[in-house]
Amino acid sequence: MAGLIALVGGGEFRRNCQPMDRALLARLGKRPKVVILPTAAARENPSLAGENGVRYFHHLGVQAEAAMVIDAETARQPALAAQVKNADLIYFTGGDPLYLLETMRDSLAWQAAQKVLQGDRILAGSSAGAMILGEQMWAPGDGWREGLGLVRHIAVIPHHASLASRWNAARMRASLPEGVILVGIDEATALAGPPWQVLGPGEVTVYRGKKPLVSREGETLPL
Numbered sequence: 748m749a750g751l752i753a754l755v756g757g758g759e760f761r762r763n764c765q766p767m768d769r770a771l772l773a774r775l776g777k778r779p780k781v782v783i784l785p786t787a788a789a790r791e792n793p794s795l796a797g798e799n800g801v802r803y804f805h806h807l808g809v810q811a812e813a814a815m816v817i818d819a820e821t822a823r824q825p826a827l828a829a830q831v832k833n834a835d836l837i838y839f840t841g842g843d844p845l846y847l848l849e850t851m852r853d854s855l856a857w858q859a860a861q862k863v864l865q866g867d868r869i870l871a872g873s874s875a876g877a878m879i880l881g882e883q884m885w886a887p888g889d890g891w892r893e894g895l896g897l898v899r900h901i902a903v904i905p906h907h908a909s910l911a912s913r914w915n916a917a918r919m920r921a922s923l924p925e926g927v928i929l930v931g932i933d934e935a936t937a938l939a940g941p942p943w944q945v946l947g948p949g950e951v952t953v954y955r956g957k958k959p960l961v962s963r964e965g966e967t968l969p970l
Contacts, residue, residue, distance in 0.1 A: 750864030752898060753939040754881075756932030756949060757841050757874035757905040760803040763935040767947035771836065771869055771939065772809060779835035781811040784860075786850055787842025787875040789817040796840045814856075822854035832859040836869045839876025841905070845886055848879045852895065861897070870897070871937070874905040883927050890922060900927055901970065907931030907952060920954045928970060929954040936964075943968040 753771055758764065772779060783800035785793040797813030804811035814830045816822050831837060837860050839847070851857040863870055870880075878884045883902040884894040891902070902923060904914050920929045932938055933949025944967045945951045953960040953968060962968055 749867055751867075751869045751939055752864070752880065752941075753869060753871035753937045753946075754877040754898065754901075754903055754930070754932060755871055755873035755905075755937045756877070756907055756934045756951075758934035759838070759840060759873035760799045761935065763948060764803075765807065767935060767937050768804075768807060770946045771871065771937070772807065775835050775867070775869065777835075779809055780833070781809055781836045781838060782831055782834035783811065783813045783838050783840065784816055784831070784856075784876075785813060785840045785842070786816050786822075786856075787844065787847040788840055789850070790843055790846060793817050796842070800838060800840060816850070816854075816856045819850055819854070822850050822856040825855065828855040828859040831856055832862050834863055834868070836871065837863050839870075839872040839879075841874030841876060844875035844878045844884060847875050848884060848892075848894065851879065857895065877903045877905055877932065881927075881930075883923060885919060891919075891924070902927050902929050904929065904931040906934055908933040908949060916954050916959075930970075931959075938968065940968075940970075943970050 781804045785796035788796035801811040880897040881894045881901045881903050882896050883891045931952040936947035936949030945962050951962045
């Protein structure tokens with residue numbers, strides 16, 4: 748797997764995300780094609796989520812379109828899967844992580860997304876989109892459940908700084924299966940890799956050992 752994975756802490760497609768996203772686009776080395784997957788926003792307004800992403804990346808000077816995978820049926824459609832597979836950068840938006848997880852698991856769209864990583868391309872997920880990519884995913888009220896496992900040994904807390912009072916990192920970490928690391932990512936900030944590096948204005952907090960490890964832009968993390 749030669750591609751790059753970007754775990755984004757949320758708040759996607761806003762002005763303060765531009766440094767992070769420009770850094771990701773620069774790694775592609777050409778005028779890339781971005782495909783937005785607004786699946787996690789399906790119970791809200793997926794069309795708007797897709798349009799926001801397309802408009803944002805057009806402003807950054809690249810091609811962009813939305814693949815409207817919004818339920819189990821569309822996640823099985825070959826035409827949408829082909830649209831995903833042909834992207835240089837796939838971007839899962841935020842929204843409902845449980846809905847996103849259930850819709851993507853074992854789907855044709857998810858198989859296509861993974862194939863992007865077989866080339867020098869990028870798969871990015873913001874907030875809910877980042878949560879599902881870990882080995883474990885937090886389900887409020889239910890605790891941990893298996894994520895899609897694209898990034899092994901990691902569980903993601905998005906919106907880490909802005910929602911710190913709502914995350915009980917100590918309790919969450921204590922209930923994690925052995926060997927899984929809890930990682931908090933601020934909004935407009937990405938943990939991109941491997942090798943894993945912080946991009947954007949915020950911080951990435953790794954809950955491992957007695958004291959959390961806080962990393963900032965440009966720093967690498969041995970995960």
